[in-house]
Amino acid sequence: MTEAQALLDHRRHLWMVLAPLWLDREPGERDYQRMIAEIERLELDFRSLERIYRLELAPVLARHQVSMVGGWRHFEEEPLLHALMRHALRLTPWRRRLWWLMSGLTTAMTRHRWHHLIRQLMSHRRTGQHPPE
Known part of the structure; x- marks a missing residue:
């Protein structure tokens, strides 16, 4: 298996x-519940999750978000x-540092959603239950 295939899997x-988190509509509670379920399935800690958000997702999705004309209601997955x-x-070590520094800009439009997700995840981990829909 190649490094790329392992990462994708x-x-x-x-x-x-x-x-x-980057769509032009607010995610619904079902979206947040799916996010929490996947985070828990992977047993991600908050530090790892923040790294994925800031270094892997934000640089790509922020570019797509600001380049779209009109509404951006869904993704073409592939x-x-x-x-x-x-x-x-x-993502070399140098690029990781650069994107970490730039992440204030690349996450600005989604940070309120991210905080909402983290609050819900913290609540879930305290109680073991998803918030009601």
Whole structure:
């Protein structure tokens, strides 16, 4: 198995379930519940989750978000996965540091959604239950 295939197998569902944070509509509670379920399935800690959000997703999705004309209501999964894979495979230590520094800009439009997700995830981990829909 190639490095790219292993990465795709491991990240594909997580990337796609978190991608609605960048849509031009607010994610619904079902979206957040799917995000939490996948985060828990992968047993991601908050530090790893933040790294994925800021270094893997935000640089790619923020570029798509600001370049779209009109509404952006859904994703074409394969082109998005291709862009995410290409970006992730090019993340050298130097590029990681650069994207970490730039992440204030690349996450600005989704940060309120991210905080909502983290609050819900924290609540879920405290109680073991998803918030009501």
